[in-house]
Amino acid sequence: AQSVTQLGSHVSVSEGALVLLRCNYSSSVPPYLFWYVQYPNQGLQLLLKYTSAATLVKGINGFEAEFKKSETSFHLTKPSAHMSDAAEYFCAAHTGTASKLTFGTGTRLQVTL
């Protein structure tokens, strides 16, 4: 069964610092991978997706993620955090044959002055 693990339920960074949110997947077949962001009391918005093209994927709001098959990881990064980045971030995976996205438990990002 496919699973998605997000290490760290809460991450706090200073404004301007590097953001690194970790995601590991387990899948018997190469998955399609996604990062979504959820702002308070809102739905999920797609940040970026990996679908077996380039391993480094650029998304909206300056975020990017790198697919590393050897590490079964898809970590999300942003060089310089902004206060508006404070939100909850979800990693999700899809094998292409399954009918559903499998989500991680989420990482709440806090950005401090």
Add this chain to the structure above:
Amino acid sequence: NAGVMQNPRHLVRRRGQEARLRCSPVKGHSHVYWYRQLPEEGLKFMVYLQKENIIDESGMPKERFSAEFPKEGPSILRIQQVVRGDSAAYFCASSPGAPNTGELFFGEGSRLTVL
């Protein structure tokens, strides 16, 4: 273009009552998904529907929960005889085709509180 529309945004029910949550997908999308989000947890898949068909309901509780996506009108998630443990945010998502490589478009959720 309107996104996924869910209503009501907030719903309060007493134990034993019924809850009906509605979802209108993005115009032109024929695939609908329901997810449940409990506090401090991720989203849990419930059901995947196409028009008039349930494709995958592996995440639906066996009792009290049902979903439909009729030929006309919104998708409905129905919870009968609600219990406190049903309190959660229920998210609907849609996609234009099968969920192979495309993204899902999410609504803003319906937050159910059971008293």
